Amino acid sequence: MKHLTFWSLTALFVIIVFAASRLVTNDYFFFAGYVVLQYIVLATAWNVLGGYTGYINFGTSGFFAIGAYSSVVLHKLWGPPIPVLILIGGVLAGAVGLGMGGLTLRLKGVYFAIGTLALAVVAQTLVTNWDFVGGSRGVYIIRPGSVPLLGSYIHYLFLIMLILAGIAVAIARTIERSTLGYGLAAIRDDEQAAEAAGVPTLKLKLISTTLSGALMGMAGAPLPYYVTYLDPASGFNLTYAVNAIAMPLIGGTTSWLGPVLGAIFLGTIQQAATVTISSSLNLLFVGVLLVLFVVIAPNGLIGLYKPRRRVGATS
Amino acid sequence: MYTDLFLNAIASGILLGGFYAAVTVGLGIAFGMLDVGNLAHPAFVILGSFCVYILNQRFGVDPILAALIMTPFFFVLGAAIYQIYYLCFERRGEEGLRGLAFFFGILFITEVALILGFGVDYRFVEAPYIGPTLHIGSVDLALRTLVPFLISLVMIGALHLFLSKTYIGRAILAVSQDSLALRLMSIRPYRVKLIAFAISIATASLAGAFLIIIQPVEPSIGRDYIGRIFAIVVLGGLGSFPGMMLAAFLLGVAESLTATFYGPSWSPAVAFGLLLLTLAFRPAGILGRRA
Amino acid sequence: MTDALLTVAGLGKRFGGFVALDGIDFHVQPGERVGLIGPNGSGKSTLVNCISGNLRNETGTVHFNGGALDGLPAYQRTRLGLARSFQLPKPFRSLSVAENLCIPLHYAVNARHGVHLSAAQIGERCEELLRMVALDGKAKARPRDLTQIEMRKLELARAMAAAPKLLIADEAMAGLSHSEVDDIITLLLKLNESGIAVILIEHIMRAVMSFSQRLVVLVAGRKIADGLPQDVVQTPEVLRAYLGE
Numbered sequence: 118m119k120h121l122t123f124w125s126l127t128a129l130f131v132i133i134v135f136a137a138s139r140l141v142t143n144d145y146f147f148f149a150g151y152v153v154l155q156y157i158v159l160a161t162a163w164n165v166l167g168g169y170t171g172y173i174n175f176g177t178s179g180f181f182a183i184g185a186y187s188s189v190v191l192h193k194l195w196g197p198p199i200p201v202l203i204l205i206g207g208v209l210a211g212a213v214g215l216g217m218g219g220l221t222l223r224l225k226g227v228y229f230a231i232g233t234l235a236l237a238v239v240a241q242t243l244v245t246n247w248d249f250v251g252g253s254r255g256v257y258i259i260r261p262g263s264v265p266l267l268g269s270y271i272h273y274l275f276l277i278m279l280i281l282a283g284i285a286v287a288i289a290r291t292i293e294r295s296t297l298g299y300g301l302a303a304i305r306d307d308e309q310a311a312e313a314a315g316v317p318t319l320k321l322k323l324i325s326t327t328l329s330g331a332l333m334g335m336a337g338a339p340l341p342y343y344v345t346y347l348d349p350a351s352g353f354n355l356t357y358a359v360n361a362i363a364m365p366l367i368g369g370t371t372s373w374l375g376p377v378l379g380a381i382f383l384g385t386i387q388q389a390a391t392v393t394i395s396s397s398l399n400l401l402f403v404g405v406l407l408v409l410f411v412v413i414a415p416n417g418l419i420g421l422y423k424p425r426r427r428v429g430a431t432s
Numbered sequence: 433m434y435t436d437l438f439l440n441a442i443a444s445g446i447l448l449g450g451f452y453a454a455v456t457v458g459l460g461i462a463f464g465m466l467d468v469g470n471l472a473h474p475a476f477v478i479l480g481s482f483c484v485y486i487l488n489q490r491f492g493v494d495p496i497l498a499a500l501i502m503t504p505f506f507f508v509l510g511a512a513i514y515q516i517y518y519l520c521f522e523r524r525g526e527e528g529l530r531g532l533a534f535f536f537g538i539l540f541i542t543e544v545a546l547i548l549g550f551g552v553d554y555r556f557v558e559a560p561y562i563g564p565t566l567h568i569g570s571v572d573l574a575l576r577t578l579v580p581f582l583i584s585l586v587m588i589g590a591l592h593l594f595l596s597k598t599y600i601g602r603a604i605l606a607v608s609q610d611s612l613a614l615r616l617m618s619i620r621p622y623r624v625k626l627i628a629f630a631i632s633i634a635t636a637s638l639a640g641a642f643l644i645i646i647q648p649v650e651p652s653i654g655r656d657y658i659g660r661i662f663a664i665v666v667l668g669g670l671g672s673f674p675g676m677m678l679a680a681f682l683l684g685v686a687e688s689l690t691a692t693f694y695g696p697s698w699s700p701a702v703a704f705g706l707l708l709l710t711l712a713f714r715p716a717g718i719l720g721r722r723a
Numbered sequence: 724m725t726d727a728l729l730t731v732a733g734l735g736k737r738f739g740g741f742v743a744l745d746g747i748d749f750h751v752q753p754g755e756r757v758g759l760i761g762p763n764g765s766g767k768s769t770l771v772n773c774i775s776g777n778l779r780n781e782t783g784t785v786h787f788n789g790g791a792l793d794g795l796p797a798y799q800r801t802r803l804g805l806a807r808s809f810q811l812p813k814p815f816r817s818l819s820v821a822e823n824l825c826i827p828l829h830y831a832v833n834a835r836h837g838v839h840l841s842a843a844q845i846g847e848r849c850e851e852l853l854r855m856v857a858l859d860g861k862a863k864a865r866p867r868d869l870t871q872i873e874m875r876k877l878e879l880a881r882a883m884a885a886a887p888k889l890l891i892a893d894e895a896m897a898g899l900s901h902s903e904v905d906d907i908i909t910l911l912l913k914l915n916e917s918g919i920a921v922i923l924i925e926h927i928m929r930a931v932m933s934f935s936q937r938l939v940v941l942v943a944g945r946k947i948a949d950g951l952p953q954d955v956v957q958t959p960e961v962l963r964a965y966l967g968e
Contacts, residue, residue, distance in 0.1 A: 315831025
């Protein structure tokens, strides 16, 4: 399927889902749906670096929160519309991704992973000590009451995240089926051999890190309007980091479809669970699922459908 | 008065560093020598704290003694975990991403299991050396940080002797450098690594005791330590015990000074900031061999 | 010597206190077939890694095709026309055999100045290469489904795909049967006929002797002989290195 076709189909899908959502009267659907869509973006973003390139990011919450808190700052200073916030959040998070990549990507993947963890904590500490965005006490964001044409504001947020999810997935697939995607796969499979084959590994890794970080920042930008109260503990919540890893691993890391499946599967369960059981139990459940899938089904849900062929090699 | 503050910050920083070293040594063995990125190590330390808590509060056992009693169990636990890790990942050659994700999941599961079992309240232990403070000139040394510091030095010293003098210990050092050579000497690297990893988790028991002696513990504080111990391992250089000690003291003093003069809310940034800087500019660490 | 394709001068490499390479000088002419031999641990692979850019040498220089390579990352050296295969095959496991060959076609060949291969042309070249190594039936297979010799052929084919001027084949024949070794020699000779210089690193003496126009011997990080194969194997130093005093 050519790239243009996929983008068109994705756009069509977005329109269909949106049209269908107009029929739903319960606002709760939109609140829950926003979270699932947000995770589609986060999981897809993570997978570009993790699944396609083979470099794990433990600091998803850091990039995500950069988007969220840049929105807070801009909201207080100026109050631009959400699409602008998304763009700026994306650029800032992408820049941080680039910087961090430049610092740590020359080393083995484990060091990059640890570096991302460090980044998330440093970012959280900076925000906690920054009174302008509320410090540890947090900040309140007033959400506009309603939006023309759509109704309540949450419908608008839902639409925004729906479009963002569509864009993220289309970008992921475009990368996957392009020369860039092959280069990233080569890096993931054997970085030394990739270098020897002419792949500019550092440059491609930096592209991957920047793009991944940017998408995560974009996912975080509308957050203040969704939660209306934002504090570092929730903005940098470990749940984002864990889900961003668990969803692609459970859904399947080798294709754009994996993070989507994982996000819908895990996201929906969690949304249902937070209503019925405690959030700690929810987290335990994710942890157990993660370990189980990593051990038993390394290729995720997709892998279960297309099992890895165990043809005996004579080497 | 400024000098007093400064001296006290340095002193408590050094004591803190000794404690950090005890928490880190397990990861130093797992990651520094065996290349196993055990992200869940802090969770085992917290687990150790809670085991000590139970023995102390229910049965009145001294915390250090309680930890020593629990050490064999932690050894077995470590062996079991390495067994699983090896079967699922190392043998298949897929250590990288999936191995780390595995430990990430374990970290999570342990933390939440503790929350479910004990709730989110802070727990503490009681012992005769927890209250009093030693005064040397203008420097105050709280016994609850001094005692863990001293025992930590003993523990790490003992480990160092074990690694350099005993047959198994030297095999562990060898496997970290060249497992092929080891195989040629008919020592199965798997067995050696198993023992080494089991030891690394066993240290978590004592480290957990130190932790709960120094401060009240609740399940999620393990996360604060992930960065600290990775920072120490990387800063000190993989596989270098002296490097690790040096890095632990450096971090302890840096955090202590930051907390004293800028406030404790900046402390987490110290460890992680140091880590980022080390990765960027001197990935081999202060005394390390390879990046 | 000024028109040599590859000139290595005074190359030195240490690992901590261990001196792996100690002042290596050697050169390769365009289209030449050079054999590089030496006992295990003599530094052959380290030398290859320094030339290809996978390792940084501390002293000495490497010149290739009129330009200095020092400081250039490995991928740029490949783009300049210097390709190497790995001792232990390192295929891209998640890609098919054909896709493995497409990587260097996209990233080494297509990245060169003035080269604009279309997707169709890349596909054609890929098929040509597969035919050359008799792997055209396995284009869609995964590396894990290949036999030992097929993996080694893929490894060589991938290096060849980069359209190099110089190919370094690092122990491409270890563990192969007699006829399989002959297959690889034939392949390398065919490659050489089209003008590509080859450095063959091997332990299998009959292969090295029959293939090489010139033989270089490395012992303990030093070059101890460099000349015609039949002369080199008679020199006292070489005999001593292989047979003892």
